[in-house]
Amino acid sequence: MTCGEVGTLLDAFVDTELPSATLLEVARHAGHCAPCERAVQDLLAVREAVVADVDRATEGMDFSGVWSRVEAAIDRSEGQARWRQRSDAKRGRLPRSIPVWGSIAAIAAGAALYVRPIGQVATTNPTPSAVRVASKRLPNHVYIDRLAGKDIALRREAKSGTTIIWVNHEVEGSGW
Amino acid sequence: MVTRALALALTASTLCIRPALADPLQIQVTSVRAAESGPSDPQLVSLRPRLRRLVGYRAFQVVNQEVRSCDWRSEARFALPGGRHLQLLPKGADDDVVNMQVRLLEGRRRLVDTNVRVVSGGTMMFGVGRDPRIGDSALIILLKADMK
Numbered sequence: 001m002t003c004g005e006v007g008t009l010l011d012a013f014v015d016t017e018l019p020s021a022t023l024l025e026v027a028r029h030a031g032h033c034a035p036c037e038r039a040v041q042d043l044l045a046v047r048e049a050v051v052a053d054v055d056r057a058t059e060g061m062d063f064s065g066v067w068s069r070v071e072a073a074i075d076r077s078e079g080q081a082r083w084r085q086r087s088d089a090k091r092g093r094l095p096r097s098i099p100v101w102g103s104i105a106a107i108a109a110g111a112a113l114y115v116r117p118i119g120q121v122a123t124t125n126p127t128p129s130a131v132r133v134a135s136k137r138l139p140n141h142v143y144i145d146r147l148a149g150k151d152i153a154l155r156r157e158a159k160s161g162t163t164i165i166w167v168n169h170e171v172e173g174s175g176w
Numbered sequence: 177m178v179t180r181a182l183a184l185a186l187t188a189s190t191l192c193i194r195p196a197l198a199d200p201l202q203i204q205v206t207s208v209r210a211a212e213s214g215p216s217d218p219q220l221v222s223l224r225p226r227l228r229r230l231v232g233y234r235a236f237q238v239v240n241q242e243v244r245s246c247d248w249r250s251e252a253r254f255a256l257p258g259g260r261h262l263q264l265l266p267k268g269a270d271d272d273v274v275n276m277q278v279r280l281l282e283g284r285r286r287l288v289d290t291n292v293r294v295v296s297g298g299t300m301m302f303g304v305g306r307d308p309r310i311g312d313s314a315l316i317i318l319l320k321a322d323m324k
Contacts, residue, residue: 137295138295138298139295139297139298140294140295140298140299140300141294141295141298142292142293142294142295142298142300143273143292143293143294144290144291144292145290145291145292145293146289146290146291147288147289147290148286148288148289148290149280149286149287149288149289149290150287152288155230157226157229157230159226160226161298162226162230162299162300162301163300163301164230164231164300164301164302164303164316165280165288165290165300165301165302165303166302166303166304166305167280167287167288167302167303167304167305168287168304168305
C-alpha cells in the first residue's frame with residue numbers, strides 16, 4: 001500500500017470504518033511510514049478534540065423539562081382550537097379543523113425553548129435535574145497506535161467497542 | 177541536605193502532576209479456550225454473546241486467570257497456555273485512558289507487537305486461532321487494565 005492510497009483511507013481508518021483487512025494494511029503501513037503515522041496521529045488528535053467538545057457541549061444541556069413543556073404547548077394549542085370551535089359554534093360558523101402544522105410548530109417551539117444550557121435554566125428552575133444524553137466513550141474502546149505481526153486480523157464490535165487482534169487466523173476461510 | 181530537599185520537591189511535584197500514576201495499575205489477564213461446541217464457563221456467561229459475535233466460536237472455558245498490580249513504565253509478563261506470554265509495558269495514562277505496549281509472545285517470537293490506549297476498566301482481546309496444538313479450538317486472551 002502506498003502513501004497516496006493510505007491518504008485516501010485515513011479518515012475511514014481513524015473512524016475504524018474500513019474492512020478489517022484494509023484496516024490492518026493501513027496500520028502496517030503507518031507503522032513503518034513516519035509521515036503517514038504523523039497524519040494518523042494528527043487525525044486522531046482532531047477526532048478526540050471534536051469528541052471531547054461534543055461531550056462537553058451535550059453534558060451542559062438540560063432535557064429534563066422538554067416533554068412537560070411540549071405537552072403544555074400541545075394542551076395550549078388544543079385549548080385554543082377548542083375555544084375557537086365553541087366560539088364558531090356560537091356564531092353559527094362551520095368549525096375550523098385543528099391545524100396540524102400549528103401543533104408541530106408548538107412542539108418545536110417548546111423543544112427549542114428548553115434545549116439550552118443549564119446555566120440559563122437555573123434562572124427559572126434553581127435545581128434542574130439534568131438528563132445526560134451524550135454518548136460517552138465506549139467502555140471497551142481501544143486506540144491502536146501501532147500494530148505489528150504476521151497473519152493478523154483485527155475486529156471491533158460497534159456496540160461496546162471491544163477490539164480483538166487475531167493471530168494466525170484464516171481471514172478468507174472465516175469470512176472476516 | 178539540599179539534594180535531599182530537591183529530591184523531595186521533585187517527587188512531590190511529580191506526584192502532584194501525575195496523580196493517576198501514583199498507584200500501580202491493576203492488570204487482569206484471562207485465558208479462554210474457545211471451541212465450536214461444548215459447555216461454557218459460568219464466569220463468561222455475560223461475555224458470551226459478545227465473544228460469539230467477535231470470535232465466531234460458541235463455547236468458552238476459562239483456562240487461566242491472573243490479576244496483578246503492575247508498576248508504571250515497568251515490564252510485566254503473564255504466562256499463557258501453550259508456552260506463550262503476554263508482555264505488557266504500561267507507559268502512562270491520560271485521564272482514564274491507559275497507554276501501554278502489549279506483546280504477545282510465543283517463545284521468543286512476537287506474534288503481536290502493539291501500542292494501545294485502553295479505557296481504564298475496559299477489556300481488549302487477543303485471539304490465537306487455527307492452532308493444531310489446541311485442536312479445533314482457539315485461545316482468547318482477555319486483557320483488562322484498571323487504574324482504580
